[in-house]
Amino acid sequence: MGEKKIWILNHYATVALEQRGGRHYWMAKELVKKGYQPVVFCANTVHNSDCSAEQKEKYVLKKQDDITFVIVKSTPYKGNGISRIRNILSFYRNVKNVAGKYAKLDGKPYAILASSVHPLACVAGIQLGKKIKCPCIAEIRDLWPKELIDMGALKETHPVAKILYSLEKWIYCKADAVVFTMEGGKKYIADQKWDKANGGNIDLNKIFYINNGVDIKEFEENAQKYPSMDEDLNDGKHFNFVYTGSIRRTNNIDTLVDAAKELKNNNIQVLLWGAGDYVETIQKRIEAEKITNVKYKGVVKKCEVPGILKKSDVNIIHWNDMDTLKYGCSYNKMFEYLAAGRPIYSTVHVGYSIIKDGHCGMEASGRTAKDYASDMQKYYEMSEEEKIKLGNNSKQKVKEFDFGVLTQKLVTIIENLQK
Incomplete structure (x- = not known):
């Protein structure tokens, strides 16, 4: 050549x-x-x-x-x-x-x-x-x-x-x-x-x-090499919605916290991993409002993320809706979520939706914390067979990417x- x-x-x-x-x-x-x-x-x-x-x-x-x-x-x-x-x-x-x-x-x-x-x-x-x-x-x-x-x-x-x-x-x-x-x-x-x-x-x-x-081969290798030992992911006591990514003011993490507060089901919890200028604010809010079903887990190396995502029940895509999203999105985490082979929940409404197209999960039924809480409960009540199917669809869809x-x-x- x-x-x-x-x-x-x-x-x-x-x-x-x-x-x-x-x-x-x-x-x-x-x-x-x-x-x-x-x-x-x-x-x-x-x-x-x-x-x-x-x-x-x-x-x-x-x-x-x-x-x-x-x-x-x-x-x-x-x-x-x-x-x-x-x-x-x-x-x-x-x-x-x-x-x-x-x-x-x-x-x-x-x-x-x-x-x-x-x-x-x-x-x-x-x-x-x-x-x-x-x-x-x-x-x-x-x-x-x-x-x-x-x-x-x-x-x-x-x-x-x-x-x-x-x-x-x-x-x-x-x-x-x-x-x-x-x-x-x-x-x-x-x-x-x-x-x-x-x-x-x-x-x-x-x-x-x-x-x-995503580099699928590298993702799988990292998942095996660095399996998550996080207690919440391994105790089998909770249904875990996992968010990994930036935690900045523009990510609007407060809405996820609001959604968790709306939940009446104590078996559901939201786990947050990531860095950003809004971490301390979220931590203080969780402590001040005594919110027990949202936990900030800290920052991990990129190679450790696959091990976390593979042990979640549902992985969350979340940021502010914008008009430009009608042209599609290229959210990096989405492809790691697909590779993890777990169902995906997106609070964001996008055009040319990869999640909808691949039947890999659901997009939010609305745009409020109450809507998110309702959707989380639906995921909790979903049959194991349905969740496995969504996860398998994710693993199939990610091959395109x-x-x-x-x-x-x-x-x-x-x-x-x-x-």
């Missing part, structure tokens, strides 16, 4: 390097198996933390599992204020400079995959692709600015929103291909009237869908761009 280098631009892939996992880490491992040479460009700052690796050089090279990481020096940041904007801008500037120097040392890439946790990563990738004459695939993981507007962080009429919409449209126009992690990407573009059928200039034939997923399958979709796009 020769040296087919695939550059992956992901500002926040430093976390993947530390955890030896995540979308681009697993994709990169699969690319290696297929004979490609992945090179991941990321910042020296760690997303959702105050940490950053001390780094005097403009970039540092690290290699792990045959994946090369180019760690680009960027300004430190904390929270979502001005310092984060500076960090985004510094990565955008510096990654272009570093990538140009790296190309002189290691040769130009076969293709670039530029991933948008923020849109400037895509802009940098498109500009680099044009400069060094190789195709760039823009990967859209969040709909900026629509998600910011839905969350109330930005008004639709604000000048910044208009600038971000223009930038978003520019990315879709200029990229050689666009990959959405949500299935309704084409519909989103059509709804914006940016596609050719609606008088725009975006060709929907270059729009693709590759969701997030193994990273071997997902990476092959990416390879097909890359190779078609070379024709």
